Amino acid sequence: MKILILGATGFIGSVIAARLRRGGHIVTGLARNPYRARVKHPWIDWINADLAEMTDPSNWHAMLSHHQIVINCAGALQDGLSDDLIATQEKAMLALYAAAAQSAIELVVQISARTGGAGQDQPFLATKRNADKALAASDLNHIILRPALVLGRNAHGGTALLRALAAMPFVLPLIHAQSPVETVSVDDVATLVSAAVAGEFQSGTDIDLAASGAPTLGELVIVHRNWLGLPPARVVPIPTGLARPVTWAADIAGKLGWRSPLRSTAMAVMSEGVLSRRDGQHLPSQRLATAVETLNTHPSGVQDLWFARLYLLKPLMISGLALFWILSGIIPMLAPTGASRHLLPFMPDGSAMAFTLITCFLDIALGAFVLVRPFARSALFGMLAVTLGYLAGGTFLEPSLWLDPLGPFVKVLPSILLTFATLAVLEER
Template structure:
């Protein structure tokens, strides 16, 4: 069959796409940057599209032409520079259903979420709920799947945070440590989607996907620590009130385009836990894999340990570079005459002052842009280029600075290494 997958580049969508390709289907994915993902997913055909801009049925007419099945794995946790939550999860979906009803689409599989309980009024769950209701009312043949916390070989969002928390040294500080959490293997989700595509599930089915066990967040983090091969560490339960400054900072980062799993929506859901309706633990006579079984089937490697240890360091890297560059621009402006003295032997006082102010504003701009996700990569490369220019200029104009006891040029080298490290871990998928 010819299948169109929304969110095919994501944690769940990529596994579903791979499974359906293995099943022999012709799979097409939507992507904002298909040239980039095409290199990684060679067996999938790609269409360039942005769901946030596909909010009218006419936007879907050409996209849906020739396909029989649509699988929606797309989603966004909260609004931000990179995501328009209402457009992606609700408006685009309503437009899709309207267009699909007038096309040759035979079946829609919706990967949704548990939309009741704590956090049900959060935009993430509210838009999911509205889209689900619209799908049911559309008259289209469909199946809605509601996975619990999804675990797999790779990690993203909440599962990435689990690994990061598990890798903390000595102590494991946890908020909502006793919250119950159900899990499901991403491979099981893909298998169930495969069964749905094969017609093994009845149209209109609405299924919660969760393994038979319920672990607390504490137990799940300890399990991941063991999976990473790290020695036991003491779990320190933290008051729920401490979540507020964390979610506040994460929400700001989200507005700047960083998709942090610590945003207020995730914390609101975790306050109650991740629980299903407990009515679909078994499907087609098969038991869904538990967290222990899922991790056991995917032994960790050193790359998983590196990822876990670097995950929480990444925002500190970006924040540290931003602070360093902005301060390096602000401090000289407090005493511009003194800062411009290094240039006086080579140019006039006016030119020295102009050059000093220019470099200050450039430093401040780089520090500001690096915290804005769409500009972060360019800002990091800019930092490397400007640093090299400073080093070359300083070496040519005043080589004695290399021997200065305070090491003004020598100390620049570690900042370059930090910039390279930030570039190395910048990608989110």
């Protein structure tokens, strides 16, 4: 079968794509950066496309004519610089369904979520729900799968946050520590999608996917801590009110293109927990792996511990660099005459002042741009280039600063290492 997967580069979509490929199917994926996707998954045929721009049926006709099945694994938690939920999760899907109805598409598999509960009015769930309703009301042969919190060998979003919280030193500070959280293995999700492709489910099937039992968030974090091989630590419940500054900061980061799992949508959903719908269809004959079984299938390595410990440090590293560079630009501007005095032996007063102000604005710009996800990598390389330029120029103009008791040159070296470390952990998936 020729299968088109939306979200094939994602945590769930990549596993489903690999499973279908092993089953002998021909898999095509959509990607906003197909060149990078092709390097990582060369066995998938990649199409350069952005769901946010595919909101008209005409955008889909040519693509669907070459496929028999469509699997939608695409999704985003919240609107931001990199995501438009109404466009990608609703308008694009309605356009897809309209185009599929005029094509030879045999099946549409929608990977959705439980769209009711405490967070049902959030755009993430509202757009998912609208797309689900439109698919159910269509004449398309379709299946909707609603996985609980998906766990697997890799981690992204909420599952990455679980590992980061589990790796906290001494104590485990948790919001909504008593909220129940059902889980499902990503391998089980892929198995059921494969079964759907094989025709094992009737059209219109709408299934909740969750393993038996619903541990609390605190218990689930402890399971992850044990998996990481860390010593026991006590769960410390944190009042919701104290978490609001973190959620507010995460929402701002989302506007700048960073997909933090601590945004308000996740907090709204977690206030009630992650549970199946009471009216949802289940698979009584299909036993799904529990969280412990899922993790034990893939024993952790030191790379998992590194990831868990660095995950929450990453935003601090980025914000720390941003603050450092912005302040390094602002402080000299408060006393530009004194800041430019090192240049006076080599150039006139006016030129020294102009050069000082230019470098100040450059520092501020680099500090600001590193906070914006699409520009972060370029800003980090810019920081390295400018820093090395400063050191080279300073060494030539006033080499004695290397021996200064306050170490203005020596102290720059750790900032270079921090910049390299931030570049190393910049990728999100």
